[in-house]
Amino acid sequence: MEINELTNRSRKIRATYHQLELKQDGHAWTSEQDALAFLTDAGLVGRMVMANQGSWPTGNVDSPLDYKIAECIWWLSTLADSNKIDLESAIAKFLDSREKDLK
Template sequence: MDLNEITRRAMRVHGLYDELNLAKHGRTWSRHDFILGFVGDIGDLAKLTQAADGVRPARPGPGLGHELADCLWSVVVLAELYGIDLEAEYDTTMRQLEESITGELEQGATP
């Protein structure tokens, strides 16, 4: 599955949530509501990674893979809602990081 397909599917699910929220609550989520939901998902992800590392007890329900996919969905939707070309930004950011890290390694980075 490529990023375009992931984005199409993410936005289709986002549209379904809009329909559900409109039917149940009379309104859809704003971008601000959506980011707050994402923060909650990140909290769930943190708890699941702690459980996977034995720091806290495991809880019943969706696992780490589910929560990672949920967070990816949120990132993809947020990029669309804010008009960000995620593929281009990812490429640029990774290139910058590779160059920066490689430069430090070549200079013999010390702690």
């Protein structure tokens, strides 16, 4: 999948969630609330990786690790979009910088 497709599909899904939030909370979540939701999911990724390595109890897992990682990518796409960041350009700039610094 191309990054622009990720951004467009993520934007549509987020708009649908905003409608659910309006019904539930009376307002759509803010970018700050989205960031907190991302951090929660990122923490779950950490715990799931630890569980895969045998250093954390597996417990009751609602979704597999690959799904949770994909959800984090979706959150990052959503956060970039809501903060007017071109995700494709930001990723390219980051990778270029890392490659240059590590040569």
